[in-house]
Amino acid sequence: MFAVCMVGLLITMVLAMVRAIAGPTVFDRILAANAFGTQTVLMIAVSGFLAGRPEWLDLALVYALMNFIGVIAVLKFVRFGNLASDQPGRPT
Amino acid sequence: MPIEALLFVLLVVLALAIAHMRDLFAAAMLFSIFSLLSAGMFTLMDAVDVAFTEAAVGAGISTVLILGTLALTSNEERNGPFRLTPLLVCLGLGATLIYGTRDLPVYGDPGAVVHHHVAPEYIEGSHNIHIPNVVTTVLASYRGYDTFGETTVVFTAGLGVLLLLGGAARRRDPEEEAAPQATSEVTS
Structure with a gap:
């Protein structure tokens, strides 16, 4: 069951990577990186169950948190050009 | 083991794609994916702390x-x-590192020197100390003074950042309050 899950995850990781390399627009690549982060979280969780160590779930949760903050930082950079701005500016 | 092999193939493909990429924003995104991938590999190899540092530093900051x-x-x-020189330097460094791995013990070898x-x-x-987690024992008991020093350093750094940020905010406020008053005096 977990092995099938892992195979599916690896396939989606390859697909997300293809989109990140090929993706024509900026947002394709950001979305691909975000999806890849989510798949890393799931891969850690599933491999924890595969290896009989379900406590890796905590680790996966922290990765999810970090992925979220990272994507917000990247999006803010794309929109404003820096992290300090709190004014709505022109899109770059 | 086949999972690690597949992830390693993905890493190589990604590295070649980054080297070929001319759009630097895309290269930055691919580097983030590269870090996440290597963090996943480190986790699968049981090096959880290394993996987390890689993910936080590589994919995050x-x-x-x-x-x-x-x-x-x-x-x-x-x-x-x-230019030929950077390529030669990279190849030489890579060859040196691969040569260095010949002296490493086999992965997961219980008879390796570090384990003895x-x-x-x-x-x-x-x-004997009755702490169930070995890492906690090492950090809190065997290396207690070391951990105490590290905590002091982190606390001082955090305090410094807070003081700097708080000072800047307090200094800015009176100026912003003073500015509208000045304009209202001029208009009246």
């Missing part, structure tokens, strides 16, 4: 730093003349 640099410079890499230096003593001592 260095992506932000690269994007900050891109905001100041150009988003496109210019094609310069082909102080580790058995720590594991037995942890049982």
Whole structure:
């Protein structure tokens, strides 16, 4: 069951990577990186169950948190050009 | 093991794609994916702490730093003349590192030297102190002063950052309050 899950995850990781390399627009690549982060979280969780160590779930949760903050930082950079701005500016 | 092999193939493909990429923003995103991938590999190899550092530094802060640099410079890499020296340096460094791995013990070898230096003593001592987690025993008891010093350093750094940020905010406020008053006096 977990092995099938892992195979599916690896396939989606390859697909997300293809989109990140090929993706024509900026947002394709950001979305691909975000999806890849989510798949890393799931891969850690599933491999924890595969290896009989379900406590890796905590680790996966922290990765999810970090992925979220990272994507917000990247999006803010794309929109404003820096992290300090709190004014709505022109899109770059 | 087949999972690690597949992830390693993905890493190589990704590295070649990054080297081939001319759009620097895309390269930054691919570097973030590269870090996440290697973090996943480290986790699968049981090096959880290394994996977490890789994910936080590689995928988190260095992506932000690269994007900050891109905001100041150009988003496109210019094609310069082909230079041989950097390629030779990279190949030489890679060959040296691969040569260095020949002296490493086999992955997961229980008879490796690092597992027979102080580790058995720590594991037995942890049982005697009655702390269930060996890492906690090492950090809080065997290396208690070291941990205390590290905590002091982190606390001082955090305090310094808070003081700097708080001071800046307090200094800005009176100016903003003073500015509208001045304009209202002029208009009245």
